[in-house]
Amino acid sequence: xxxxxxxxxxxxxxxxxxxxxxxxxxxxxxxxxxxxxxxxxxxxxxxxxxxxxxxxxxxxxxxxxxxxxxxxxxxxxxxxxxxxxxxxxxxxxxxxxxxxxxxxxxxxxxxxxxxxxxxxxxxxxxxxxxxxxxxxxxxxxxxxxxxxxxxxxxxxxxxxxxxxxxxxxxxxxxxxxxxxxxxxxxxxxxxxxxxxxxxxxxxxxxxxxxxxxxxxxxxxxxxxxxxxxxxxxxxxxxxxxxxxxxxxxxxxxxxxxxxxxxxxxxxxxxxxxxxxxxxxxxxxxxxxxxxxxxxxxxxxxxxxxxxxxxxxxxxxxxxxxxxxxxxxxxxxxxxxxxxxxxxxxxxxxxxxxxxxx
Numbered sequence: 610x611x612x613x614x615x616x617x618x619x620x621x622x623x624x625x626x627x628x629x630x631x632x633x634x635x636x637x638x639x640x641x642x643x644x645x646x647x648x649x650x651x652x653x654x655x656x657x658x659x660x661x662x663x664x665x666x667x668x669x670x671x672x673x674x675x676x677x678x679x680x681x682x683x684x685x686x687x688x689x690x691x692x693x694x695x696x697x698x699x700x701x702x703x704x705x706x707x708x709x710x711x712x713x714x715x716x717x718x719x720x721x722x723x724x725x726x727x728x729x730x731x732x733x734x735x736x737x738x739x740x741x742x743x744x745x746x747x748x749x750x751x752x753x754x755x756x757x758x759x760x761x762x763x764x765x766x767x768x769x770x771x772x773x774x775x776x777x778x779x780x781x782x783x784x785x786x787x788x789x790x791x792x793x794x795x796x797x798x799x800x801x802x803x804x805x806x807x808x809x810x811x812x813x814x815x816x817x818x819x820x821x822x823x824x825x826x827x828x829x830x831x832x833x834x835x836x837x838x839x840x841x842x843x844x845x846x847x848x849x850x851x852x853x854x855x856x857x858x859x860x861x862x863x864x865x866x867x868x869x870x871x872x873x874x875x876x877x878x879x880x881x882x883x884x885x886x887x888x889x890x891x892x893x894x895x896x897x898x899x900x901x902x903x904x905x906x907x908x909x910x911x912x913x914x915x916x917x918x919x920x921x922x923x924x925x926x927x928x929x930x931x932x933x934x935x936x937x938x939x940x941x942x943x944x945x946x947x948x949x950x951x952x953x954x955x956x957x958x959x960x961x962x963x964x965x966x
Contacts, residue, residue, distance in 0.1 A: 655782035705851040716880040819943045825910035830857045
């Protein structure tokens with residue numbers, strides 16, 4: 610009975626040649642990413658940037674400009690933006706991170722003072738011993754956080770060689786991906802069977818979904834990060850560039866990122882001002898930015914791109930982030946969309962389906 614059930618299930622979902630081919634492609638892709646994911650980092654980055662620039666190229670071409678001119682203009686903007694980040698923004702963030710790591714013990718000491726003062730205010734509800742236990746636990750956790758920050762600052766130096774490799778390979782790969790897009794797509798198509806309706810269906814949906822999602826997410830990062838930077842500089846918040854970068858990158862992890870990045874923003878604000886009006890202005894401004902992002906910007910950018918339930922999105926972030934780290938988090942929603950597209954388009958053999966009266 611079990612053997613017959615398994616056999617019928619296999620015939621139903623793997624009874625066509627295209628289903629077998631699709632299975633081979635998916636398994637091979639996962640194995641390659643799991644085995645060579647770190648090595649393929651520059652390629653993945655280049656694909657993302659090429660998606661972003663392709664949208665700009667298509668938009669410029671819609672005004673009657675030739676493709677070579679549109680491609681050259683988009684590529685120049687990419688190079689100028691990359692150089693601006695390397696020369697201006699990244700060194701500023703690096704300096705602020707170095708100062709923040711040095712001042713972390715002071716920030717932690719201020720937080721410990723808050724915990725130590727709590728028993729006096731709430732002694733009628735919780736005993737001093739319980740507060741001491743909580744304080745000890747908080748001290749241990751904060752000490753581990755400080756140690757991790759220090760380790761992160763030290764471990765960044767060996768990555769200089771990787772950064773140089775990215776700076777050389779990524780611009781070259783992006784250039785050739787834009788220049789020879791049709792040739793590359795044609796090459797991949799020739800490796801596949803001529804009749805592939807299911808693969809074509811998945812490809813067309815994913816090309817639209819992923820390209821629009823990546824472009825929308827890039828725009829969201831820039832707008833949220835730049836708005837946060839202006840607000841933090843206006844409020845004279847320390848480490849404004851570093852914190853604004855964290856707020857911008859937090860949109861990569863829906864629902865979770867905004868919650869996590871709130872902690873360092875409020876910690877720095879309290880360490881700088883205490884429970885004052887400046888801190889309340891920071892809290893209010895930050896909440897307004899998050900509200901506008903979630904209720905105005907996200908629906909505007911992604912209303913027609915990704916239609917996934919929040920549970921599916923969070924599950925995808927946890928699963929793919931656990932497998933591939935940062936890139937898994939970044940590609941969590943496109944990968945979840947791919948899984949959904951494959952599920953909907955998967956060819957099912959009708960030969961073994963019995964219709965009962």
